[in-house]
Amino acid sequence: MKTNILMLLLLILFNYLIADANDSNIEIVGRMIEIKNSSINQFLTGYQGKTILLLADGTNDANDVVISYLQSILQKSGQSIKVITNAQDAASGITMRVKIIDINIGYSSKKRKYFIGKQVVKRVSKLTLLLSLTNPDGNIIATSKIISEINDELPLDTALLYQNSNYKFSNPKLPESHSSILEPIVVTGIVGTLIYIFYANKEK
Numbered sequence: 001m002k003t004n005i006l007m008l009l010l011l012i013l014f015n016y017l018i019a020d021a022n023d024s025n026i027e028i029v030g031r032m033i034e035i036k037n038s039s040i041n042q043f044l045t046g047y048q049g050k051t052i053l054l055l056a057d058g059t060n061d062a063n064d065v066v067i068s069y070l071q072s073i074l075q076k077s078g079q080s081i082k083v084i085t086n087a088q089d090a091a092s093g094i095t096m097r098v099k100i101i102d103i104n105i106g107y108s109s110k111k112r113k114y115f116i117g118k119q120v121v122k123r124v125s126k127l128t129l130l131l132s133l134t135n136p137d138g139n140i141i142a143t144s145k146i147i148s149e150i151n152d153e154l155p156l157d158t159a160l161l162y163q164n165s166n167y168k169f170s171n172p173k174l175p176e177s178h179s180s181i182l183e184p185i186v187v188t189g190i191v192g193t194l195i196y197i198f199y200a201n202k203e204k
Contacts, residue, residue, distance in 0.1 A: 022154050024162045025105050025125075025170040029062065030069040032127040032148035040070070041077050043131055043144045047094060051080040055090055057099040057132070062169050066100060066129065091136050101128040101145070106172045110156055119156040121175055125149065 023031055033040075044052060054071055056063035071081045084090065090097075103126070110121040127148045133141040154162060156175065164170040 022152060022162065024164065025172075026065060026164050026167070028105065028123075028125045028150060028152075029065050029103070029127060030073075032125060032150055033066070033069045033146075034073055035150075036146050036148050037073055037077065039144070039146060040074065040131070041079070043133070043142065044074075044079060044096070047133075048079065051082050051093060053090055053093050053095040054081050054083045055085070055087065055095050055097050057097040057130075060100040060103065061167055062100055062103050063098075065167065066098060066103075066127075070098060090134060090138065093136060094141075095134045097132040097134060099130040099132070101130050103127050103169045105169055107159070107174060110175045120153040121156045121159055123152050123154050123159075125151075 052074075054067060054074075056067050060066075067083060071083055074081050084095070105123065105125045107121045108124050110119055127146075129146040131144045131146060133143075135141055159174050163172075
């Protein structure tokens, strides 16, 4: 019985003290693109060995984030990529135009792990891209819609650290946290209990 209690207390303490290892609200965009890597590469079938021009279509504030991750992921797959910022430059080769149809990161709910553990918030991340391949004349060769979604959890007390004020999509409103007073008390109580159990077992 004491062993079970000890293990539970250690689990809760570990939950409080472990370093967070989640993606930031910028990095999660890269992960949403990465999990669609095979679909994007399939879209470019027939153009391996050729340099593809990459152009953001539209004025979404996340354009540079999406284009940067797309360039990196495609290059790792062996695709030659050149980013262009002017539509006139598309006349020099095959261009993949990238239009952000939807990019949304939000928090849907919060809960407390292990009843008295850290408060966590569920993060819902969604990305929809329209990819269009055009020839030097500007004619559309092919189109593809890429839809990606990731659901994960973040510690509520550090969730602000995952945001980036430079991007509107990266700053969703967070649920209020009421754990600032409770959590130090819980940690202190757990440590005190562990010390008591340790010395109580030692005396036997």
